Amino acid sequence: MSYIHVQGLNKRFIVRRKREKGSLLREKQVIPALRDVSFDIEEGELVGYIGPNGAGKSTTVKILSGILTPDSGEAAVGGRVPWKDRKEYVKHIGVVFGQRMQLWWDVPVQDSYDLLRDIYRIPEDAYRQRLNELTEALDLGPLLRTPLRLLSLGQRMRAELCGSLLHRPRLLFLDEPTIGLDAVSKLALRDFLRWENRENRTTILLTTHDMEDIAALCPRVMVLGHGQKLYDGGLSALLSRFDRTRTVTVRYDGEPDLSVLPAGLGISREGELVRLSYEPETLPTPDLLGLLQKAGAIREMTVQPQNIDRLIADMYREMDL
Amino acid sequence: MDTIRLYLRSMAMLMKSQLQYPASFLMQTLAQLVMEGGELMAVILLIDRFDRLNQWMPGDLYFCFGLMSVSFYLTECFGRGITGNFPSMVRTGQLDTLLLRPRGVLTQVLCSAVDPRRIACIAVGTVSLVMGSRMAPVLWTPVKALLLAESVFCAFWLILGLFLIEAVLCIHSVRSVEVANALTYGGRSACQYPIDTYPRPLRVLFTVVAPFALVMHVPASHILGKPLFQWPLWTAFLAPLSGIALFGVMYLVFRRAMRFYRSAGS
Amino acid sequence: MRAYLSVFRLRRRLETQYRGAALGGIICQVFFGLILIALYRALYAGKPQALPFPHVATYVWLQQAFFRMLLASDADLMDKIRTGGIACDLCRPVNLYGFYYARILAQKLMGSLLRGVPMLVFAALLPEGWGIAPPASLPALLLSLAALALGLGCVSALENITMAFTMRTLDFRGMQAMLNLLMMVLSGNILPLTLFPDSWQPVITALPYAQLLDAPIRLYTGEYALSRAGGILLIQAAWTAALILLGLAMWHKNQRRMIIQGG
Numbered sequence A: 001m002s003y004i005h006v007q008g009l010n011k012r013f014i015v016r017r018k019r020e021k022g023s024l025l026r027e028k029q030v031i032p033a034l035r036d037v038s039f040d041i042e043e044g045e046l047v048g049y050i051g052p053n054g055a056g057k058s059t060t061v062k063i064l065s066g067i068l069t070p071d072s073g074e075a076a077v078g079g080r081v082p083w084k085d086r087k088e089y090v091k092h093i094g095v096v097f098g099q100r101m102q103l104w105w106d107v108p109v110q111d112s113y114d115l116l117r118d119i120y121r122i123p124e125d126a127y128r129q130r131l132n133e134l135t136e137a138l139d140l141g142p143l144l145r146t147p148l149r150l151l152s153l154g155q156r157m158r159a160e161l162c163g164s165l166l167h168r169p170r171l172l173f174l175d176e177p178t179i180g181l182d183a184v185s186k187l188a189l190r191d192f193l194r195w196e197n198r199e200n201r202t203t204i205l206l207t208t209h210d211m212e213d214i215a216a217l218c219p220r221v222m223v224l225g226h227g228q229k230l231y232d233g234g235l236s237a238l239l240s241r242f243d244r245t246r247t248v249t250v251r252y253d254g255e256p257d258l259s260v261l262p263a264g265l266g267i268s269r270e271g272e273l274v275r276l277s278y279e280p281e282t283l284p285t286p287d288l289l290g291l292l293q294k295a296g297a298i299r300e301m302t303v304q305p306q307n308i309d310r311l312i313a314d315m316y317r318e319m320d321l
Numbered sequence B: 001m002d003t004i005r006l007y008l009r010s011m012a013m014l015m016k017s018q019l020q021y022p023a024s025f026l027m028q029t030l031a032q033l034v035m036e037g038g039e040l041m042a043v044i045l046l047i048d049r050f051d052r053l054n055q056w057m058p059g060d061l062y063f064c065f066g067l068m069s070v071s072f073y074l075t076e077c078f079g080r081g082i083t084g085n086f087p088s089m090v091r092t093g094q095l096d097t098l099l100l101r102p103r104g105v106l107t108q109v110l111c112s113a114v115d116p117r118r119i120a121c122i123a124v125g126t127v128s129l130v131m132g133s134r135m136a137p138v139l140w141t142p143v144k145a146l147l148l149a150e151s152v153f154c155a156f157w158l159i160l161g162l163f164l165i166e167a168v169l170c171i172h173s174v175r176s177v178e179v180a181n182a183l184t185y186g187g188r189s190a191c192q193y194p195i196d197t198y199p200r201p202l203r204v205l206f207t208v209v210a211p212f213a214l215v216m217h218v219p220a221s222h223i224l225g226k227p228l229f230q231w232p233l234w235t236a237f238l239a240p241l242s243g244i245a246l247f248g249v250m251y252l253v254f255r256r257a258m259r260f261y262r263s264a265g266s
Numbered sequence C: 001m002r003a004y005l006s007v008f009r010l011r012r013r014l015e016t017q018y019r020g021a022a023l024g025g026i027i028c029q030v031f032f033g034l035i036l037i038a039l040y041r042a043l044y045a046g047k048p049q050a051l052p053f054p055h056v057a058t059y060v061w062l063q064q065a066f067f068r069m070l071l072a073s074d075a076d077l078m079d080k081i082r083t084g085g086i087a088c089d090l091c092r093p094v095n096l097y098g099f100y101y102a103r104i105l106a107q108k109l110m111g112s113l114l115r116g117v118p119m120l121v122f123a124a125l126l127p128e129g130w131g132i133a134p135p136a137s138l139p140a141l142l143l144s145l146a147a148l149a150l151g152l153g154c155v156s157a158l159e160n161i162t163m164a165f166t167m168r169t170l171d172f173r174g175m176q177a178m179l180n181l182l183m184m185v186l187s188g189n190i191l192p193l194t195l196f197p198d199s200w201q202p203v204i205t206a207l208p209y210a211q212l213l214d215a216p217i218r219l220y221t222g223e224y225a226l227s228r229a230g231g232i233l234l235i236q237a238a239w240t241a242a243l244i245l246l247g248l249a250m251w252h253k254n255q256r257r258m259i260i261q262g263g
Helices: A057-064 A086-092 A109-120 A124-138 A153-164 A181-200 A211-217 A233-244 A286-295 A308-317 B002-018 B022-050 B059-076 B080-094 B095-100 B105-111 B116-135 B142-171 B177-190 B200-209 B213-224 B233-238 B242-263 C002-017 C020-046 C053-065 C074-085 C096-125 C138-166 C172-186 C198-204 C214-221 C226-261
Strands: A004-018 A027-043 A046-050 A072-077 A092-099 A170-175 A203-207 A218-223 A228-234 A245-252 A268-270 A274-279 A297-305
Touching: A004 A057, A027 A057, A027 A072, A027 A245, A046 A057, A046 A211, A057 A072, A057 A170, A057 A203, A086 A092, A086 C096, A092 A153, A109 A124, A109 A153, A109 B002, A124 A153, A124 A181, A153 A181, A181 A203, A181 A211, A203 A211, A218 A233, A228 A233, A233 A308, A245 A286, A245 C053, A274 B022, A286 A297, B022 B116, B022 C020, B022 C172, B059 B116, B059 B142, B059 B213, B059 C053, B080 B095, B080 B105, B080 B142, B080 B233, B095 B105, B105 B242, B116 C172, B142 B177, B142 B213, B142 B233, B142 B242, B177 B200, B200 B213, B200 C020, B213 B233, B213 B242, B233 C053, C002 C096, C020 C053, C053 C096, C053 C214, C096 C138, C096 C226, C138 C172, C138 C214, C138 C226, C214 C226
Parallel strands: A046 A203, A046 A218, A092 A170, A170 A203
Antiparallel strands: A004 A027, A004 A072, A218 A228, A245 A274, A245 A297, A268 A274
8 A cells, every 4th residue: 555545535614604794693504625535645755735725735734644534535644544543643744834833933943843852752862863964954053043033934944844854754744835935945945855855755745836846846746626636647747738828039130020920929029029929739830930030030039838827827727726 | 751841841941932031021020910919909908998708807818819819820820821822822723733743732732831920929829828827827737738738739720620611612613712711710809708708609609610619718718727617627638639620521521622623623 | 083983983893793702701791790799798798888888789880891991902902012013003194192092982982882781781680789779860870971981081091191101111011911900900990999998089089090980980879979070070071181181292202203213
């Protein structure tokens, strides 16, 4: 059996809301958060988990981390059922929420780690060794003696990651780990995750809205919408399904005669640059090139695939999410 | 044993973090001192006007006030995770973080906060206790000292148990959680004075439901040499245990509520 | 003027939204009232006082019913002060003092009407010696209402000063706690002012804290004779005027300081 095995998971939430304004009666409303979700993940995989807000991503993570009990279905991680024997189970997982800190705010980071050592009952030498390893990989050395509140957002996220990996979890859940981070911090974080995944064969399930994260890290992605799994496979295969348009940017020598170009290309100008988009399916690339050359002498030109966020938005729309 | 060590280490760390802002800490401690001093002042003024309360003389009344004050604020100090922070932990989802760690939820909640400012209130309570026992006067014997210690210890668990009611209501997302204050803060206000002050319904409430009377007044009345209801001495040792029993019951209820939390979502 | 009225409307909507939470508060407050009356009854049984007991019970209920007028419980505003968000308000084109005055007044009035009225109805249904007694006379009732209105104006001015003051102190929570305590004790909430030592009475009843609830309650029960009502209302009006002037001056100074500091 695979490392994570999820079969037919269902979860509904019951929300009570007022029937109408001013009414004292409340109505029960059942919101299905997960509908018959199944998947398998092998040990050492790095999987992206995406979907629009409210799709059921965090519900899945909460069930797999033992915080929630599903209504029906089965799940096992390394042979253990997450919602049975919580205390034993959580020793083997780590969770990082991008917007919720687990370290203590006013004390030096090192003190927080020492307390986590006591909470997880990590033997002293194992703790030392792991802490050194993580400190080096995350470049935390100078920060250990600093109170958390004085760290920048990027430093804080690195500190959080270290905290959640001290007990050497076999499985790591990451929920929006790069939210609000600057470019340098994002890159550093991604490098670290790749390292941890490779060196320690830690299985990682990454939930995010940042498609760059997914593209950079995850060979495999699962798409969730309305509580159902809609896609499971490689990111490029997923994108090629929706990625029909290309954007072309051309720089001409002198003023081009754009009137020779057909309508519907969404032409825009930005100083010397002419930008347009086309679908290779309907207008083959050589034909477009001919037309562009007719318009003037091309000095420089680039062809780009569509912006990945735009693509995902299109995809969600097409999947009716 | 391991749990106690974890608790002590957490406390040490939290104290350290509170002392990061010494000026603010001092100021707030002072405010607590004035606050509890004001409560004591009210008792002094009442005694000034009325001289006594039934058979209870001024010394007895200060003693009872002090006993309640010390017990209540010891709980507020060391049980802060439950008495103060729990509702916001549920609201903000911080409780989820605790479920991700291999320790009992209640243990972690208790480890998550301490309120050393209450030391000021405890000091006022101690002053009142000493003043009362001087005035009464209490002739201290080892047995009486033991009774006092047991009473404070059991009251700690009783009050913690009563605050758990609010925690449970919170988990079930009941909107009017303040109702629970009637038992906790109401119990503190009412049982600063001996239980026989009150009419039967209140007496029953604070004996059977929230047994402040059993935990504090029965032993206190023996220490003061005026046994309530003429109960024999051994009852003074037995009665406070009801506080621990109440905590035990509430602990079980809390565990059930956590099961509900995990199946109902947040 | 429209801006001030909308402050009241907003507050009313807020209060009615939290009806569920208010119910818990009401039950709790009623319970506290019953405990206090039981205690004072037992004390009275031992040593009766000149003041008839129904007056004490009435005092307790009116204090409990209008409890929300006492404390600064506008958490939103407090947050603003703590986080410095109040600096944004300082840039708004309204008279800030008036704006906050209206806000505080609205919060005190709306908050306590919603909770106070049901509590008073309940208290009126209790047997004599436990419940609230009817007013001494119709003029006494009307005068006490007028005194309550003036008292409210006075306490809102006081709270505004507190705010202006706490904005400058380093630790605002400690300061707030102490000022709240002063309010609770000197307004007669913890212990009716009528039960304070007789020799203290001239001083404590003259303080602004006594104007909010103590003065109206004593007019209501008839402890203050009608002939004295004019003098009482005058004291209240004088305090209100003085505190508003002081508050205005403090806000003005704060505002200037803020602008100089540039933020």
